[in-house]
Amino acid sequence: MKGNIPLMQTVVELNDLQASRAALAEPVGLVPTMGFLHEGHLSLVRAAREQCASVVVSIFVNPTQFGPNEDLAAYPRDLPRDFALLEKEGVDLVWAPTPEVMYPAGYQTWVTVKELTGHLEGALRPGHFQGVTTVVAKLFNATRPHKAFFGQKDAQQVAVIRQMTRDLSYPIAIQVCPIVREADGLAMSSRNIYLNPQERKAAVVLFRSLTTASQLYEQGQREVAPIKAAMEEIFHQEPLARVQYISFADAQTLAEVTELDRPSLVSMAVYVGKTRLIDNQILG
């Protein structure tokens, strides 16, 4: 069926990656993932396919970005399914390293972004962003992409990676793609699989609260306090949801704001049952 289209290559070891990378047509687009792919990931792959001569996808559940009490062991994995999805999208090369390839014995080097990681997810998940920036630097170095594609779903991650890329003088364009949502508005996430049917239904409350925030903003409201109160009221009506934070922050610096007089990031972390979900939206 595929005629002369070359098969997608999949590699694990660094040496094999280097050999395959050297043969790729440029420019190269990289889509870093932790696998268990959904339409959000695939939207990144499609953007890379459109903009680049070659597309590399990495699949690695990165242990260093999980805290000791987080869901590393439970994080969903399905490599065969991921490979099949990526092959359909015309991906050229998939790198699926093991933890031993990425962090061999004696590993001791860390990439840290300071101020930006002191807020929001960084404040609540100590060490998380050090794990993220370290692994992304490794992915950048090993695959040498011209463009790298990330989802707006992880809004702070995007800001942190932009900062790292600029600070460390990477000649890589960071492309950010919009959040992809289910029909009812729930942001796609590999972690949605943790939700039972009732929780899945309740989880739409995050999107509903963001929609309310947008509506108030569109109506001219620029004070954070009444918008936040309206969002909290929506969560109060959903017994399965427990808000960890609702933040209104300067979209550049991620410093909290009380007035929406500049582009602002509304973001939140909410437990639905035992599953921690995040979502966000830019206002202005």
Next chain:
Amino acid sequence: MKGNIPLMQTVVELNDLQASRAALAEPVGLVPTMGFLHEGHLSLVRAAREQCASVVVSIFVNPTQFGPNEDLAAYPRDLPRDFALLEKEGVDLVWAPTPEVMYPAGYQTWVTVKELTGHLEGALRPGHFQGVTTVVAKLFNATRPHKAFFGQKDAQQVAVIRQMTRDLSYPIAIQVCPIVREADGLAMSSRNIYLNPQERKAAVVLFRSLTTASQLYEQGQREVAPIKAAMEEIFHQEPLARVQYISFADAQTLAEVTELDRPSLVSMAVYVGKTRLIDNQILG
């Protein structure tokens, strides 16, 4: 006189570097320096010239690797002389960024190698190696070399950069060139210019102590204590010298050793007058 040989290019800004880098024949060799070049640097340039299709030299007195009480302001600089020396060696591209190019306002990203920097220079100069690894990562990212050339003079720096290169998955070969010495044995260093004539004469004591260590090792001595005592005795006879440390360490891990039963690094930091000098040698 140069016929059709293209002139060496010198750039300051990152955009200009990227444009010039893209036009270079590969493989590319990088020689990172802080300028005020001596024969030690030039030996690195010549090795790069022999092994690579193109040679890039960076000149940057990196403020982040100097401590608050160190010699950043006094560090010798002579860009016109450096450019002339490098042009004679057939260098293709010199990148001499300003501090503002390397560390623009809002800069906040750091690359840190942990265990290896806890010893020796890293223990005595807090933050020094974080400055080194951060700037070298930036140089690697911006210039994308296939090989990078460093001098054995900075033995711990070499070990730390090797570790960083491996840990961060850089596809870059680290080439280490031997220490280049003056006729009397003093290791070449840009900081030797700080020495007055008496101190310059006294400074040979570092090399004499290393020679003594080698001789004892060649004679079969494998205990550190008597070798170290013989070295200290040599320093006691030189009133202008004040030893900060003499170390015998595992050449791989830099952990201190008491017996020379594996490749070992003898290294030292010595004040001669107010000038801090370092020197080293591998035994075994």
